[in-house]
Every structure is written in C-alpha cells, then in structure tokens.
Amino acid sequence: MIKQGSEVTQMDKQQAKIIMAGFGGQGIVVIGNILARGCVIEDKNVTGMVSYGAEMRGGTANATVVLSDEEIASPYVVHPTHAIILNHPSLDRFEPELVEGGLVLLNTSLMQRDVERKDLEQIKIAATEIAHELGNLKVANIVALGAFIRHTGLLKMKSIEQGIGTLFAAKKPALVGLNLKALAAGAARSVFEPATAKASLG
Amino acid sequence: MGHKILLKGNEVMAEAAVQAGCRFFAGYPITPQNEVPEYMSKRLPEVGGVFVQAESELAAINMVFGASASGARCMTSSSSPGISLKQEGISYIAGAELPCVIANMQRGGPGLGNIRASQADYFQAVKGGGHGDYRVIVLGPSTLPELYQLTMNAFDWADFYRNPVMILGDGILGQMAEPVELSPYKPIVNLPEKDFVLDGCKGREPRVVKTLVLKPADGLVAHNEHLQEKYQRIEDELSLCAEYETADADIVVAAYGITARVAKGAVRMAREKGIAAGLIRPITLWPFPKSLFLSIAQTASQVLVVEMSHGQFIEDVKLAMNCALPVEFLGKGGGWYPTEEVILEKIEAMAQAYAVSGKETNKCRH
Incomplete structure (x- = not known):
C-alpha cells in the first residue's frame, strides 16, 4: 500500500478510505477537513463524513474521508484502508475494522497497547508529546497528519499546507504558522513499521 | 466561477436556494438537517432575504404558505418527524396551488426514530402525505453537484406548475461533504407571471388565495379536476x-x-x-x-x-x-x-x- 520509509509523491490509481478517530476536542473533524481540502486542491474526487450522533465533549469522535481518482460510490465507510488513531478507545474500536493489509497511524502518546494485528502497516508518532513541546496540545492532530501524509503520500505535503492556510486564514490567521510547524514536526519525527505478517492476497 | 469548493450537502442545498432567488426561509431545528437553517440564518440577511426560526414545524410551513402567497420564492426544510408535522400545510399549499420548496433530509423512523439516514418517507413523499388528492413533485438527488442543480430547478418547477416541490434527501446526503462548483442560477423554464400574488389590490380586482371551496356545490369537484389535469400535464412533461x-x-x-x-x-x-x-x-x-x-x-x-x-x-x-x-x-x-x-x-x-x-x-x- 505504501512505500516504506520514503516520501511518496505519486499514489497508485486507487481509492483510500480513511478514518480519523479520537476524543471529541482532539480536532478529528479539522484534519478530515484539511485532507478533503487537499483533495480539492489536487482535483481528486473526495467525500467526507463526520460521525454525528449524541456526541459530547470528551466522548469519541470520528470522521471519514474517501479520496479517489475515480468516481466515489459510497461516502460511508465500513472497512477503512487507513486509520488515524489519536486515542486508545479508538484503537480498540477500529483496529478490527481495517481492511487486510491496511495502515494504522498511532498517536503513541495516548496508547496503552500495541497494534495486535500482524497484517497492518503502522506509523508511530508521539503526537501529543510533540504538540506539548510545540506549546499547544491542540495541534497534536496536525502533527499526526504530517506523519500520515509523509508516509502514505496520498497527497502532496504542499496541498496540505495550502489546506491549512485556507482553513485557518479566515478565522485564526495567527494559528497558520504553528500548524505548519506541527505538520513539519509530525513528518520529521514519525516512524514507519511494515506489517510483520504479509496480508493474504485476495 | 469554475472552481470547486467543499461544502456539506445541507449547505449546498441552502446555497443553491439562495442562488435561485429564495428570499424567505422558515424552519425548526432537527438533526440531520440543522445546517440548512444555520446557513440560511447567516446567508439570507446578506441578500435582503428573511430567515425565521419558527416556534414549530407547523408554524414554519404556514409561514412559507404566506410567503408564497405574497410572491416570494420560499423554502422550508426538516427531517422525517418534522416533515410529518408539516403535512397539513403541504396539503393546503398544494390545494391553493402555491409554489414552494420543501426539503426532507430523511432519518430513521417510525416515530421519533433515530438520526441516522433513511429512505423510509418515500410513500409519504410520492403518494401524498397530507389529506386530499394532491401531488408534490419529488426529486431524489444522488450527489452534491446534483443536489445543487436540482435545488435550483426545484424553484423553477414550483413556479412553473404552481405546486410544492420536495427534495427528498437523507441524513448522509445532508451531512456528507463533497466538492461542488457553485455555478450561477439560470432558469430552465419560461417563468410565468405570478398573477396570484396578494400584494394589495389598489387599481386591480381583488384576489383570493384559499383552500376552502363551499360554493358552488360542485366547486371543489371542478377544482380537483383542474388539479388532476395539472398533475397529468406534469407527468407528461417532467420525468427525469x-x-x-x-x-x-x-x-x-x-x-x-x-x-x-x-x-x-x-x-x-x-x-x-x-x-x-x-x-x-x-x-x-x-x-x-x-x-x-x-x-x-x-x-x-x-x-x-x-x-x-x-x-x-x-x-x-x-x-x-x-x-x-x-x-x-x-x-x-x-x-x-x-x-x-x-x-x-x-x-x-x-x-x-x-x-x-x-x-x-x-x-x-x-
């Protein structure tokens, strides 16, 4: 699915079904929004869905983004190809749902265990700790996004930077710089681990 | 123009309505369509329109009834339980032959149900919903670009046939985001002059907009026959x-x-x-x-x-x-x-x- 350890600029002609999950307030919806903006910038087809329900602050939140070079059928994702997991409860919930040979990004700062499945590729990033070092816990989501983009190459880092620019420029222009810094830190300080067992084909 | 922006379905529909000249919106909150009134409350005042958060769904549909009688392009939206509440008003508007657009971002039923997406209001939408022999033009958009286009068309067909038009969406269509090009509105039909509008009768014959027909004794029979002729015409002319x-x-x-x-x-x-x-x-x-x-x-x-x-x-x-x-x-x-x-x-x-x-x-x- 991804090329190990290198920055990939071209994705194969395929669909990525990405789920982002964490606590409410961790900025799950924001990174979904930035990813989708990146797709619009690169003229890819994209759909986004935010889980809606009787949600509350501190509860779990998730958003899905489907991106594709071809027409997207369902915006609703049951088995994601990629998961950006920002807290422990979300790992428990979504690890079993990932497709065989899928990729999971873990915010290791908030995990109490490793990934159990052997067929999953992993990106590990201490997103919350890095955000703390940067002086604002709220950018842990962007740190994770930086790591995700660097190792998956689903979109160009430049498109994500541009997406951050347009999202924050209108309401909070002062935050653009900090978020770009967080994005770069995430890209630089993440670790990729290949699957330990090969996914069976078919 | 020519560039795509990312919006939620509910926002796409609301913006399309504004582009098409909708200048009156009344609604009452219900998930999963809350972005519609939210967007309208911000957007309509910018273009000199009126947004009302009504005290109930019943009030909202009847405000739309009034706005339509006064000549405005008007709209209301809700989700399943709220649409059930609006049925009385929809029957009246259809009976009075007034144009308006109603959106139903369907959720799970029956009763209060849940807030997940559903298509279980199909019968209600296409077979009547309220009382009496009437029809509502019902549109079923599948993507957000289509939702944008059909919402604009809905206002044209409503005016052209003097009939309510319903956009039958669902929770996913309303909540999902997809890039849409916000192309400018162009009428797709020759819009008739609104010769029914109640705007003060100084210098002309008074007009009446009503649904109660007691006299002559067979007046309602004739009115129903007239409505059926119109519905037949719509069936002949409009099917996509x-x-x-x-x-x-x-x-x-x-x-x-x-x-x-x-x-x-x-x-x-x-x-x-x-x-x-x-x-x-x-x-x-x-x-x-x-x-x-x-x-x-x-x-x-x-x-x-x-x-x-x-x-x-x-x-x-x-x-x-x-x-x-x-x-x-x-x-x-x-x-x-x-x-x-x-x-x-x-x-x-x-x-x-x-x-x-x-x-x-x-x-x-x-």
Whole structure:
C-alpha cells in the first residue's frame, strides 16, 4: 500500500478510505477537513463524513474521508484502508475494522497497547508529546497528519499546507504558522513499521 | 466561477436556494438537517432575504404558505418527524396551488426514530402525505453537484406548475461533504407571471388565495379536476431518470438518491467480475419515470431494488414495469446503509441463480 520509509509523491490509481478517530476536542473533524481540502486542491474526487450522533465533549469522535481518482460510490465507510488513531478507545474500536493489509497511524502518546494485528502497516508518532513541546496540545492532530501524509503520500505535503492556510486564514490567521510547524514536526519525527505478517492476497 | 469548493450537502442545498432567488426561509431545528437553517440564518440577511426560526414545524410551513402567497420564492426544510408535522400545510399549499420548496433530509423512523439516514418517507413523499388528492413533485438527488442543480430547478418547477416541490434527501446526503462548483442560477423554464400574488389590490380586482371551496356545490369537484389535469400535464412533461450500463444489462439495479450512488459502485464491481449489470436511477420520484422502466423491462432479465426502507420504492418499480420481470429486493429501515459489497453479493447471487435456471444471459461486453 505504501512505500516504506520514503516520501511518496505519486499514489497508485486507487481509492483510500480513511478514518480519523479520537476524543471529541482532539480536532478529528479539522484534519478530515484539511485532507478533503487537499483533495480539492489536487482535483481528486473526495467525500467526507463526520460521525454525528449524541456526541459530547470528551466522548469519541470520528470522521471519514474517501479520496479517489475515480468516481466515489459510497461516502460511508465500513472497512477503512487507513486509520488515524489519536486515542486508545479508538484503537480498540477500529483496529478490527481495517481492511487486510491496511495502515494504522498511532498517536503513541495516548496508547496503552500495541497494534495486535500482524497484517497492518503502522506509523508511530508521539503526537501529543510533540504538540506539548510545540506549546499547544491542540495541534497534536496536525502533527499526526504530517506523519500520515509523509508516509502514505496520498497527497502532496504542499496541498496540505495550502489546506491549512485556507482553513485557518479566515478565522485564526495567527494559528497558520504553528500548524505548519506541527505538520513539519509530525513528518520529521514519525516512524514507519511494515506489517510483520504479509496480508493474504485476495 | 469554475472552481470547486467543499461544502456539506445541507449547505449546498441552502446555497443553491439562495442562488435561485429564495428570499424567505422558515424552519425548526432537527438533526440531520440543522445546517440548512444555520446557513440560511447567516446567508439570507446578506441578500435582503428573511430567515425565521419558527416556534414549530407547523408554524414554519404556514409561514412559507404566506410567503408564497405574497410572491416570494420560499423554502422550508426538516427531517422525517418534522416533515410529518408539516403535512397539513403541504396539503393546503398544494390545494391553493402555491409554489414552494420543501426539503426532507430523511432519518430513521417510525416515530421519533433515530438520526441516522433513511429512505423510509418515500410513500409519504410520492403518494401524498397530507389529506386530499394532491401531488408534490419529488426529486431524489444522488450527489452534491446534483443536489445543487436540482435545488435550483426545484424553484423553477414550483413556479412553473404552481405546486410544492420536495427534495427528498437523507441524513448522509445532508451531512456528507463533497466538492461542488457553485455555478450561477439560470432558469430552465419560461417563468410565468405570478398573477396570484396578494400584494394589495389598489387599481386591480381583488384576489383570493384559499383552500376552502363551499360554493358552488360542485366547486371543489371542478377544482380537483383542474388539479388532476395539472398533475397529468406534469407527468407528461417532467420525468427525469439516469441510466448506467443498462443497454446490455441482464440484471438492472433500481435505486434512488444516496443508495443509487452506492449501487453504481456495486454495478461497476459486478462488471469487473463479468456480470452484465446496470443501474436505473429515477431523479424525479414523482412523476415516476415509467417509460424508461418499461423499456428496461424489455431488455433486462431481472431487477434488483435497493432502498433504505422495507419496500416502498419497489412498489413503483413493479408498477412501472407492469410486473414484467422478476424483482428482487435489498433494503432495511431504521438507519441501515447498504455497502457496495452487500449489493454486489446480491447481484452475484442473482446472476448465479439465473445461470443455474438454465436461461441464457446477455454477454457482458467487458
């Protein structure tokens, strides 16, 4: 699915079904929004869905983004190809749902265990700790996004930077710089681990 | 223009309404359509329009009734339980022959149900909903670019036929985001002069907008006949349908709205597996595009109806095809979503059963 350890600029002609999950307030919806903006910038087809329900602050939140070079059928994702997991409860919930040979990004700062499945590729990033070092816990989501983009190459880092620019420029222009810094830190300080067992084909 | 922006379905619909000249919106909050009133409350004042958060759904639809009688392009939106509450008003507006647009971003029912997406208000939308012999033009958009276009068209058809038009969406269509090009509004029909508007009768004969017809004794009979003539005209003139890979298809999937876009993905997957599948997707749910279904009945071998309800849309499919083909069903209510894989499984099972039964199938071109 991804090329190990290198920055990939071209994705194969395929669909990525990405789920982002964490606590409410961790900025799950924001990174979904930035990813989708990146797709619009690169003229890819994209759909986004935010889980809606009787949600509350501190509860779990998730958003899905489907991106594709071809027409997207369902915006609703049951088995994601990629998961950006920002807290422990979300790992428990979504690890079993990932497709065989899928990729999971873990915010290791908030995990109490490793990934159990052997067929999953992993990106590990201490997103919350890095955000703390940067002086604002709220950018842990962007740190994770930086790591995700660097190792998956689903979109160009430049498109994500541009997406951050347009999202924050209108309401909070002062935050653009900090978020770009967080994005770069995430890209630089993440670790990729290949699957330990090969996914069976078919 | 020419560039795409990312919006939620509810916002796409609201912006399309504003572009089309909607200047009055009244609504009452309900998930999953809350972005519509939210967007309108901000946007309408910018263009000199009026937004009212009404005290109830009943009040909202009756404010729309009044706004329409005074000549404004007007709209209300809600989701299933709220749309049930509006039915009395919709019957009155249809009876008074006033134009307006009503959006239903359907959620799970019956009763208060839940807030997941559903298509279980199909009967209510296309068969009446309120009391009396009336019809509402019902549109079933499948993507956000189509939602944008159809919302603008809805205002034209409402004015052209002096009839309520309903946009029958669902929670996913309302909540999902997709890039849309916000192309400028262009009327698609010659809009008639609004000669019914109550705007002060100084210098002209007074006008009356009403639904109570007591005199003459057969006045309501005549009014109903007039309405039926209009509905017949709408059926003759307005029926929209999309087809995908139906020309050589053995198995045609029939679906509308959000379900149809998922079904299209399943049809593509079936084609890759060598199954001659196709898709027929009504865009107008009333009038139902009967003639296209009739021609499908002559070329295909089997039909699969997929809907997010327990068998409502399927009745119109069977009626339109005079039950000429075997029709299989895949659907559930209460917030069940079909995936491409589930639909594909059903298509494969149908293809296999058909092969076993020894009938020859059309060869797939791919």
